[in-house]
Amino acid sequence: AKMMSFVPLLLVGILFPAIQAKQFTKCELSQVLKDIDGYAGITLPEFTCTIFHISGYDTQTIVNNNGSTEYGLFQISNKYWCRDHQIPQSRNICDISCDKFLDDDLTDDMMCAKKILDSKGIDYW
Template identity: 85%
Template sequence: MRSFVPLFLVGILFPAIPAKQFTKCELSQLLKDIDGYGGITLPEFICTMFHTSGYDTQAMVENNGSTEYGLFQISNKLWCKSSQVPQSRNICDISCDKFLDDDITDDIMCAKKILDIKGIDYW
């Protein structure tokens, strides 16, 4: 019972931050600068994001010893830094946790790097 009280207090004092669940229309506005990047149309990006993350900014998926983060499901094996994979190449030069917030500016910048290096086949 004693361990329940502190846990209960933490839950009250620090409520969970809900994930941002984007709609297609919201994403279309936010991603209009990426339309045509790497030869990929905006509808292709929107469809890909639906199938990878369900438009959820806090989506995290375990995949073959790595974790994929955020809307674009960016892997900590190559693209971002996490404590799970300290030897990551961190090509996007960013902490993976940054892909879990509602500001997708850095997500888009990393997605462009991924497109430059791997193309749409990454997803």
């Protein structure tokens, strides 16, 4: 009878998948990020390692940090780079809603990460 308790949970997982959140593996992430390799002088392994330390490769990571909030895989801050309800007067340099960094489409995340690398370099992280 113990096995039966897993069946309903399994069905719920199949019928109601999460909002396309993704926990990447290192290999998957390397594939997605390969066009950032060498960008601003940062190697892919260095960038992958940095991302692991800040978000554990989980797109749904949200960290509150001294009155600002950082979103997603790249932990992009609502103070300068994206806009949310917490800081409506954000500079919003990437011209995007912060919650866009929580899904599994990394296209917009990477565009913003490149802007951050352009202006702050890897030291941002």
